[in-house]
Amino acid sequence: MKRKLQLSKTKQRVVILLLGIAVAVFAFVCLFVGSSHMRLAECFAALMKRGTAAQVRIIWNIRIPRVLAAIIAGAGLSISGLIMQTDLNNPMASPSTLGVSNAAVFGANLSIIAFAGGFLDTGNHLSSYTVGANPYATSLMAFVFASLSILLILGLCRIRAFQPGVVVLAGIAIGSVWTAATTILQFYATDVGLSAAVVWTFGDLGRATYRTDLIMAAVVLAGLVYFSVMSWRFNALLSGDAAARSMGVAVDRLRFVSMLLASVITAVCVSFLGIIGFVGIICPHVTKRLLGQDHRVSIPASALSGSLLLLLADTASRSLGNGSALPVGAITSLLGAPFFLAIIFTRKGEHG
Numbered sequence: 001m002k003r004k005l006q007l008s009k010t011k012q013r014v015v016i017l018l019l020g021i022a023v024a025v026f027a028f029v030c031l032f033v034g035s036s037h038m039r040l041a042e043c044f045a046a047l048m049k050r051g052t053a054a055q056v057r058i059i060w061n062i063r064i065p066r067v068l069a070a071i072i073a074g075a076g077l078s079i080s081g082l083i084m085q086t087d088l089n090n091p092m093a094s095p096s097t098l099g100v101s102n103a104a105v106f107g108a109n110l111s112i113i114a115f116a117g118g119f120l121d122t123g124n125h126l127s128s129y130t131v132g133a134n135p136y137a138t139s140l141m142a143f144v145f146a147s148l149s150i151l152l153i154l155g156l157c158r159i160r161a162f163q164p165g166v167v168v169l170a171g172i173a174i175g176s177v178w179t180a181a182t183t184i185l186q187f188y189a190t191d192v193g194l195s196a197a198v199v200w201t202f203g204d205l206g207r208a209t210y211r212t213d214l215i216m217a218a219v220v221l222a223g224l225v226y227f228s229v230m231s232w233r234f235n236a237l238l239s240g241d242a243a244a245r246s247m248g249v250a251v252d253r254l255r256f257v258s259m260l261l262a263s264v265i266t267a268v269c270v271s272f273l274g275i276i277g278f279v280g281i282i283c284p285h286v287t288k289r290l291l292g293q294d295h296r297v298s299i300p301a302s303a304l305s306g307s308l309l310l311l312l313a314d315t316a317s318r319s320l321g322n323g324s325a326l327p328v329g330a331i332t333s334l335l336g337a338p339f340f341l342a343i344i345f346t347r348k349g350e351h352g
Contacts, residue, residue, distance in 0.1 A: 012297045015290055019304035023071065026311040030067045031059065033318050035325060062206070069208030069216070070310040070328075073269040074279060076220035078306025079299055080262040081280020082287070083227055086234050086295070087255045087262075088164040092340075094280035095266035097168060098153055098259070099175025100146045101277075104270040106178045107145030108200050109185050111138040113193040138200065139212075139271040146267035149174055154256060167259070203276035203329020205314050212272045219268045223261050224303060230254065231295035238293055276329045278336020279306050285339075309335075 032043045036058055046055040077095055084093040095101065115137070153170045157163070186194055227234070233254055236244040241251050269276070283305040284298070291297050313331040320326055 008292075012291050012301075016297070016301050016304065019301060019308060023304055023307045023311065026308060026315065027067050027071060030070070030311055030315050031063050033315050034058070034063060035318060065208045065210050065213055066205045066314065067311070068210075068213045069205045069273060070314045071307040072213060072216045072220055073205075073273055073276065074283075074306035074308070074310030075303035076216065076223065076265040076269050076306070077276060077279040078283035078302045078309075079220075079224060079227060080266045082284035082295075082298060082302045083234070083258050083262045084280070085284055086237055087259050088167055090164060090168060091285070092281070093168070094278070095262070095270075096175075096277065096280075098171035098263055099149055099178055100263050100266045101270055101275050102175040102178035102182070103149035104142040104146040104267060105201055105275065106182045106185070107141040107143070108138050108271070109182050109197045110145070111141035112197045112200060113185055113189040142271035143267050145178075146271065147264065149178065150260060150263040150267070154260060158256070164255075167255075201275050202327035203274045203332065204325075205273060205310075205328050206325055207273065216268055216272060219265055223265045224299070226261060227258065227295070227299050230258065231299060234258075234295040235293070274327075274329060276310070277333050278340065279309055279332055282332075282336055282339050283309055 031047065032038075032040060038046070038055060038058065042051055042055055043059065045051040046059040049056050049060070051059075081094045084095065084097055085091055087093075088097070090097075153167065153174050156170050157166050186197060189197065233244070233249045236247045236249050237251065237254065244251050266280075284302050287298050287301045287305055291301055309332070310328065313335065314325075314328050317326040317328045317331050
């Protein structure tokens with residue numbers, strides 16, 4: 001038994017090490033892929049700041065912030081999904097379960113349609129939109145509404161008793177309200193405002209900057225540290241609420257704080273990059289299949305696998321775009337939808 005346990009721990013360390021190496025390798029590869037068709041030698045020269053001004057700008061101001069955003073957001077969305085699945089005891093739970101993405105979309109639409117390019121300010125003129133639009137204002141509105149949605153759902157659950165099923169149902173209900181409000185807002189939008197709002201919803205790493213990367217990194221790192229410190233409590237939660245309480249875990253408080261933090265991580269990533277779906281479902285499931293349920297291992301492994309998935313998706317989006325990068329959210333959704341169906345049918349087979 002002892003030898004088997006040692007082999008298991010060795011396997012876990014090897015898998016985490018390989019994931020870390022894969023993230024580093026693909027982050028480097030990602031720097032040399034893009035729509036500018038720069039040659040390998042030119043990319044290396046620009047990386048050393050020896051190329052032309054345009055080439056140096058492409059590498060340092062566009063591609064490096066984009067790669068950092070993929071690493072940070074991928075890790076954040078993945079660990080958020082893992083924690084939500086544990087908290088709600090629901091393998092289908094993900095950052096979208098609480099309607100966080102729906103609320104962020106409404107906030108962004110309100111900012112774009114109502115205040116920049118829409119019916120309240122600049123009218124149906126593209127030049128007016130480009131003057132009035134403020135990406136940070138849009139991100140701030142998206143974050144504010146996502147945070148309000150989280151607090152509203154968790155507040156309702158505190159009134160009713162913090163049960164996982166109640167959280168999911170409240171999330172679905174509130175998410176539907178945000179979707180309806182977004183539809184009404186878009187109905188009254190001008191062509192320019194509507195197109196700008198729709199483009200924002202595409203998950204796009206190209207809008208990342210060093211400043212947005214720093215903000216996302218601070219929030220994701222804080223969440224990662226908190227979840228890692230609380231990993232044994234999440235392990236206890238897997239045994240059921242009664243067993244966790246007998247081990248001294250404050251179950252309701254743990255659920256409330258961890259769900260709030262996981263949702264804030266999602267809100268920050270979504271507010272800057274748009275909707276990037278399925279990362280919070282795919283990566284935690286693959287990690288748990290490979291390494292088991294121990295959160296001391298699954299948390300860092302999920303973070304690394306999320307970063308790797310988003311790097312791969314971003315590389316694919318820039319390779320397939322034929323001169324322009326496809327929205328990375330579309331790539332993750334194409335990967336995630338069949339994976340989601342596979343989970344459903346696999347679980348059905350296990351019980352049947």
